[in-house]
Amino acid sequence: MASLHPPPSPPILYSFESPNELSENLAAFIVRAQKEAVDKKGRFTVALSGGSLPKQLNKLIDNPAVKWDKWQVFFADERCVPLDHEDSNYNLCRKELFSKVSIPKQNIHHIDVSLLDDLEELADAYEKALISEFAQKDSARFPVFDLILLGIGPDGHTCSLFPEHPLLTEEDRWVAYIEDSPKPPPKRITLTFPVLNHALRVVFIAAGEGKADILSTIIDNPQAGLPASRVTPSHPGQVYWYVDNAASAKVKYHKSEFKL
Numbered sequence: 001m002a003s004l005h006p007p008p009s010p011p012i013l014y015s016f017e018s019p020n021e022l023s024e025n026l027a028a029f030i031v032r033a034q035k036e037a038v039d040k041k042g043r044f045t046v047a048l049s050g051g052s053l054p055k056q057l058n059k060l061i062d063n064p065a066v067k068w069d070k071w072q073v074f075f076a077d078e079r080c081v082p083l084d085h086e087d088s089n090y091n092l093c094r095k096e097l098f099s100k101v102s103i104p105k106q107n108i109h110h111i112d113v114s115l116l117d118d119l120e121e122l123a124d125a126y127e128k129a130l131i132s133e134f135a136q137k138d139s140a141r142f143p144v145f146d147l148i149l150l151g152i153g154p155d156g157h158t159c160s161l162f163p164e165h166p167l168l169t170e171e172d173r174w175v176a177y178i179e180d181s182p183k184p185p186p187k188r189i190t191l192t193f194p195v196l197n198h199a200l201r202v203v204f205i206a207a208g209e210g211k212a213d214i215l216s217t218i219i220d221n222p223q224a225g226l227p228a229s230r231v232t233p234s235h236p237g238q239v240y241w242y243v244d245n246a247a248s249a250k251v252k253y254h255k256s257e258f259k260l
């Protein structure tokens with residue numbers, strides 16, 4: 001008998017010659033995802049990470065197919081610092097992307113810095129911002145992002161979900177805070193697994209030989225249970241890996257051919 005809940009689809013891995021080729025193909029993928037979302041719902045909901053990710057979106061900048069006014073941008077994780085702080089993911093995305101494109105200011109959902117002294121309140125407020133974007137419009141138990149763009153750390157973390165942290169078992173909250181991040185700065189908020197695992201598309205991006213060991217563990221040995229391996233969105237969601245050949249050098253998993 002067919003199951004009512006099909007199992008999550010296996011990840012799709014694309015590996016490119018160079019970071020430049022990776023960025024070009026990633027941009028083409030994002031444009032296609034945007035078109036599907038806008039045609040269907042008139043908006044495109046995206047979550048961005050920090051680290052090297054914002055720079056890898058550079059091929060979107062002068063692309064006429066990008067409808068920036070339709071983007072609703074959230075942060076997959078954020079460091080709890082002022083918005084102009086050098087550790088702020090918002091600040092990084094502002095420098096690399098927002099300052100170069102025309103996303104309406106009110107569509108960029110950053111943390112409320114008046115709450116920096118109370119992380120519980122700050123995470124609650126961020127969750128409310130998500131609720132007003134998703135629950136009221138889509139009436140779903142968890143938000144269904146059109147696209148979540150993630151990086152991976154050398155320990156297999158993604159967002160601010162770190163190995164063996166109690167947050168890995170969070171089942172209810174959409175946004176959680178941590179005060180003991182092993183990667184500085186220690187205070188952060190993050191989307192939780194239930195949110196990642198309800199997205200339509202989660203794309204991990206990784207480039208360079210520094211990612212080779214951890215990438216092969218995450219992809220080839222998911223039973224090790226590293227945070228990035230636990231991102232397995234429920235049907236019809238899909239995980240994609242956009243990596244360069246240096247990062248995928250040790251991966252045994254099947255590499256798909258990129259086709260638009």
Ligand SMILES: O=C(O)[C@H](O)[C@@H](O)[C@H](O)[C@H](O)COP(=O)(O)O
Nearest residue numbers: 049050051052151152153158159
């Ligand atoms: O705020 C953060 O620290 C990030 O969102 C984090 O999850 C990042 O994506 C990974 O650590 C990969 O970072 P790199 O891309 O710099 O390797």
